[in-house]
Amino acid sequence: MTTFRKSLLALLLTTGVAAGTFAASAEQPGSGPMGAGPAHEHRHSPEQMRERMAKRQAALHDKLKLNANQETAWQTYITRMKPAERPQRPDRAEMEKLSVPDRMEKRLGMMKQREQRMTEHLAATKEFYAVLSPDQQKVFNDEFKMYGGGRRHGGPR
Structure with a gap:
């Protein structure tokens, strides 16, 4: 395995464990904002x-002030960027029955699904971006400065 893949796998596994820990603590009473x-x-x-x-x-x-030729690309982009239905969270009791490696494997599978969706969003964005003029690309870039490519749910600010 390459160093990059090893590092990516370690990052994904660490993130999965941290996310699981965070999710478990977030479900406890009084763990919301200000303990409310x-x-x-x-x-x-x-x-x-x-x-x-x-x-x-x-x-x-x-x-963006799109011209008639760019409208089709816009409609395709918007359609492809629609957020997927949120997958149902795994049942906490069922997750607790699993061994640590099995839980990590389940979390890694969920992360791979999210990665696949992000890859699809990247492809859609690249295709749309390619039909924009340099001035339109600047406007697009300005709208997506935060977080390197969009806000949390795939939409512009």
């Missing part, structure tokens, strides 16, 4: 997230 209830109470509903994403996409569309 479950950690997920502050999250937005899927409908709210879709609405926010649609507003951001509309704003980006307006800023």
Whole structure:
């Protein structure tokens, strides 16, 4: 195995263990913001997230000032960037029954699924970016400065 692959595997495994530890502690009462209830109470509903994403996409569309030839590429890009349905979290009781290596393997599988989705988003972004003019690319870049390529749920700011 190459050094890069070994490092990537070590990073993925460490991240999986850390994520599992974080998830377990987040489900404990009083572990949310300021100790006030479950950690997920502050999250937005899927409908709210879709609405926010649609507003951001509309704003980006307006800023890019796309020509008629670019509209098809935009529609393809938006379709391909739609977030996948969130997979159901593994049952905590079932996870606790698994051995540590089996839990790590399950987490690694989930990470691979997320990596595949990110790879698909990268391909869609590259294809759309290629049809933009240099000025439009600058606007696109400015919209995605934070986090190196987008916000958490695949939509522009």
